[in-house]
Amino acid sequence: MTMIRFAAPAVTALALLAAQAQASDLRAMSDEDRAAFRNEVREYLMEHPEVILEAVNALEQRQADAAAKADVDMVAANHEAIFNDxxxxxxxxxxxxxxxxxxxxxxxxxxxxxxxxxxxxxxxxxxxxxxxxxxxxxxxxxxxxxxxxxxxxxxxxxxxxxxxxxxxxxxxxxxxxxxxxxxxxxxxxxxxxxxxxxxxxxxxxxxxxxxxxxxxxxxxxxxxxxxxxxxxxxxxxxxxxxxxxxxxxxxx
The missing domain is CATH 3.40.30.10 (Glutaredoxin)
Structure with missing residues (x-):
């Protein structure tokens, strides 16, 4: 199975951004603080657009794994009808x-x-x-x-x-x-x-x-x-x- 791993700098930067967002509830921020935070996220993504592709790949892998698990469950639930009808x-x-x-x-x-x-x-x-x-x-x-x-x-x-x-x-x-x-x-x-x-x-x-x-x-x-x-x-x-x-x- 192929595993998707984020580049270390991307993980670190996104983790810092997430921590900042968690520490300061966006809903409690002032308009200026919220705009500054959004600009920081935007600037990072513009400088590191590969992060978006990494996120898409991770999502696709997660969806593929879920679909494969669902197929295994369906086969198990219908085992007799499939293999011994x-x-x-x-x-x-x-x-x-x-x-x-x-x-x-x-x-x-x-x-x-x-x-x-x-x-x-x-x-x-x-x-x-x-x-x-x-x-x-x-x-x-x-x-x-x-x-x-x-x-x-x-x-x-x-x-x-x-x-x-x-x-x-x-x-x-x-x-x-x-x-x-x-x-x-x-x-x-x-x-x-x-x-x-x-x-x-x-x-x-x-x-x-x-x-x-x-x-x-x-x-x-x-x-x-x-x-x-x-x-x-x-x-x-x-x-x-x-x-x-x-x-x-x-x-x-």
């Missing part, structure tokens, strides 16, 4: 010591960009459990794609889901029942059964649960990852995710 597809190494959860949308360009990065991470590491959360937020085509993927898992099992998931990530053009039917048939799946299942209560419930979970985690975009106790909002290259994984293992 009983329905989300599990890939990678199901017995891995590190779990990576992805909230994704098939029509999201950055989700598609992340596919080879995640694949590389899983292949090089070999001890990461991957959980995919269907989170369609980019329109009707996104919803139809997720419904089709979930229905495939319900009808044909997790292996078929994995095949459909990869195919949908590469699909170009409009998503229609005709296109989805051809996709299913091309993979040797029962297209009619999957299309019928798409609008079932089971699929509705799964999507609803994922959206409610995303709301609790304050997720508004894709991809969003949960890596152990940490939330990673947005696309990350494999090398960066690998470094975070290594830190998680080290922290143990």
């Amino acid at each position: 009983g329905y989300s597809w599990v890939g990678g190494n199901p017995d891995g010591d590190i779990t990576l959860v992805e909230f994704m949308d098939y029509r999201c360009g950055y989700c598609r960009k992340a596919v080879p990065e995640i694949t590389e991470l899983l292949q090089k590491d070999g001890n990461i459990r991957l959980i995919v959360k269907e989170f369609p937020i980019l329109g009707e085509a996104s919803v139809a794609s997720s419904r089709f993927a979930i229905a495939t898992r319900l009808v044909a099992g997790p292996k078929a889901y994995g095949q459909v998931h990869d195919a949908l990530m590469e699909m170009q053009g409009d998503v229609s029942n005709v296109v989805l039917s051809r996709l299913a048939e091309g993979l040797g799946l029962d297209a009619d059964a999957i299309l019928t299942k798409m609008n079932s209560e089971e699929v509705d419930e799964e999507l609803s649960k994922n959206h409610m979970l995303a709301q609790r985690l304050k997720i508004s975009g894709t991809p969003t990852f949960v890596l152990q106790d940490e939330m990673l909002r947005g696309y990350l290259p494999a090398a960066q995710m690998a470094r975070i994984v290594a830190e998680k293992r080290k922290d143990g």
Whole structure:
């Protein structure tokens, strides 16, 4: 973690100014004394403008630390729904010591960009459990794609889901029942059964649960990852995710 430290002269000068202000309540000062104090502060800042940047950096670091702490708390409060919901597809190494959860949308360009990065991470590491959360937020085509993927898992099992998931990530053009039917048939799946299942209560419930979970985690975009106790909002290259994984293992 990066720590922000003020330059010693800046700290000393500001401390003296603060002490002076505390010793003399500004509200009890005369107009002349108050104006003199303000001028002294202004003159110091004009001579040392870097103090303002240091203060901004300190504020940004404080806000980032608070946001990270809030994310950790949200993950802890929703642990079972994130990591053990009983329905989300599990890939990678199901017995891995590190779990990576992805909230994704098939029509999201950055989700598609992340596919080879995640694949590389899983292949090089070999001890990461991957959980995919269907989170369609980019329109009707996104919803139809997720419904089709979930229905495939319900009808044909997790292996078929994995095949459909990869195919949908590469699909170009409009998503229609005709296109989805051809996709299913091309993979040797029962297209009619999957299309019928798409609008079932089971699929509705799964999507609803994922959206409610995303709301609790304050997720508004894709991809969003949960890596152990940490939330990673947005696309990350494999090398960066690998470094975070290594830190998680080290922290143990």
